[in-house]
Amino acid sequence: MAIVKSKERHLGFTEEELATSPYARFFNPELAPLPEHVKEALQIGGQASELFPPVERACDLHASGYWPVETGYTVAPDGAVRICALTVMPRVTPAMWEWWFAWHGSEGDRYKLWHPRAHVDVAWADGRDDLDHYVGRVSNVVEYVGPTLLKVAIRFVTPATVGFDEQRLKANGEVAICARVGLAGAPVLTGWLVHHVRPTTGGSEMRTRIWLGGDNVRPLGMPGAIGGVLGRMAYRLQPLTIAQINELIVHDNHEMNHLAGFLPEIYEAFKKGGR
Amino acid sequence: MSYLHLGYDASELASSPYAGYFRPELAPLPGHVREALFIGAQAQELFPSIDAAAELLAPADWPVETGYTFATDGSMRIFVLTQMPNVTPAMWDWWFAWHGSDTQRYKLWHPRAHIDVYWSDGRKDLDHYIGRTSNVVEYVGSEYLRLTIRFVTPSSLGIDERELKARGETAICARGGIAGTPLETGWLIHHVRPVAGGAEMRSRFWLGGGNVRPRGMPGGVGAVIGRTLSRLQPLTNTMAADLLVHCAQEMNHLGAILPALYDTFSNRNR
Numbered sequence: 290m291a292i293v294k295s296k297e298r299h300l301g302f303t304e305e306e307l308a309t310s311p312y313a314r315f316f317n318p319e320l321a322p323l324p325e326h327v328k329e330a331l332q333i334g335g336q337a338s339e340l341f342p343p344v345e346r347a348c349d350l351h352a353s354g355y356w357p358v359e360t361g362y363t364v365a366p367d368g369a370v371r372i373c374a375l376t377v378m379p380r381v382t383p384a385m386w387e388w389w390f391a392w393h394g395s396e397g398d399r400y401k402l403w404h405p406r407a408h409v410d411v412a413w414a415d416g417r418d419d420l421d422h423y424v425g426r427v428s429n430v431v432e433y434v435g436p437t438l439l440k441v442a443i444r445f446v447t448p449a450t451v452g453f454d455e456q457r458l459k460a461n462g463e464v465a466i467c468a469r470v471g472l473a474g475a476p477v478l479t480g481w482l483v484h485h486v487r488p489t490t491g492g493s494e495m496r497t498r499i500w501l502g503g504d505n506v507r508p509l510g511m512p513g514a515i516g517g518v519l520g521r522m523a524y525r526l527q528p529l530t531i532a533q534i535n536e537l538i539v540h541d542n543h544e545m546n547h548l549a550g551f552l553p554e555i556y557e558a559f560k561k562g563g564r
Numbered sequence: 565m566s567y568l569h570l571g572y573d574a575s576e577l578a579s580s581p582y583a584g585y586f587r588p589e590l591a592p593l594p595g596h597v598r599e600a601l602f603i604g605a606q607a608q609e610l611f612p613s614i615d616a617a618a619e620l621l622a623p624a625d626w627p628v629e630t631g632y633t634f635a636t637d638g639s640m641r642i643f644v645l646t647q648m649p650n651v652t653p654a655m656w657d658w659w660f661a662w663h664g665s666d667t668q669r670y671k672l673w674h675p676r677a678h679i680d681v682y683w684s685d686g687r688k689d690l691d692h693y694i695g696r697t698s699n700v701v702e703y704v705g706s707e708y709l710r711l712t713i714r715f716v717t718p719s720s721l722g723i724d725e726r727e728l729k730a731r732g733e734t735a736i737c738a739r740g741g742i743a744g745t746p747l748e749t750g751w752l753i754h755h756v757r758p759v760a761g762g763a764e765m766r767s768r769f770w771l772g773g774g775n776v777r778p779r780g781m782p783g784g785v786g787a788v789i790g791r792t793l794s795r796l797q798p799l800t801n802t803m804a805a806d807l808l809v810h811c812a813q814e815m816n817h818l819g820a821i822l823p824a825l826y827d828t829f830s831n832r833n834r
Contacts, residue, residue, distance in 0.1 A: 363706045
């Protein structure tokens, strides 16, 4: 998979990186096939918006059981896109994901392990590579979603910010990775992201929720009504296409399934490391 | 009238006489439907127009029983086959008259898309649907639609009703439109015929383009107006695929509970 040999920003590991990177043994350029429930969701296409709670109801993820749709999407009447994606992860624990989100962001080579066919680069906006937390920090990633190379700013927030009861999460051994996401460098924050990870028999499951566009769009630092109006106007100028929604669902399932395949091992190998 | 919402709420689940038949989960899409979605739009010549509706009575299948096309008359044509063990054509005839009087009945059919139904004539005590207009509110894909479904006789589309009856088949035929607009935008037929162990439904939708007419203007002037107006909203692959999925889901879903519903609520044993 060593297509690029230069030091330029590139997809995957070069020959030289494969020979020298401490993470090379975890770099697997092949992706497993999409799970059957993902393929069916892509074929079903958009569904009724009433089946997809808005971000204001994110805390309903606390409830046991499942939402009406765990993998699928809708385009709500306000134009907002709501995506749900379920990833089943044998042997994985929620704590491993918590560790991963802090650990991977310091190095492009770590980030690339996650999605060998889409991830290009990552850096913390604060420039610190020695911290072991991610909440309150901004991760700037460069990745392909479908065929499009995007720079995305992921502004991690506390679970409480989107309405979670953090004590309850902890008591249940669960994790909720929560973030505001937007295109880097642009004033418009385009959506919300939650990865809720809870233990299951033999491992855990990740329930990803993405809310984009429509009312979820806010200019930076303008949470109020005026920000909402400006955000909706900006979104109408360039709404997400069905193809882009499909690409996001595919990307999410690829990366989560891929990493889950070796997360227990890489966690074991590097959990006490950091730098 | 109660508020419009998807599915049964807690009080409906507790009190509706139909609650025992409300199943919020849908079965997976059948393999032939998934393949049709992968294949996407096909050659229009494989999809006869509404003018060929009488050919549904031919014993052989059509070239495409599940799939869709965009035809040169500006229309899209969507065909869906549903296999229904233990179901008879008569059950579907009963269903089309029965469900339209009560939203909670309508919701049994597609628990994740159906919102509301009522007859334009306001009558809830009739046991026929032909000649009446059903107003439905439903999601197709993510789109929230208010539609009018004006049921017509099979013979008005050229289908020989005596032949249908002789074979124990039924053909549910209707003109569809968008509520609140002066347009009827398409035709639909659900042809149900007996097969070993049950029945099969051959659904046909002809929408947009040459199928569009102002309400009450069946002639040439109406055709010109209809074609002109139909160009205002281009039909997309997403619309065709969404309708194909919706039809496959609702027909398979109801097919599984229809024998029990018919047994319990039809008048045949009274």
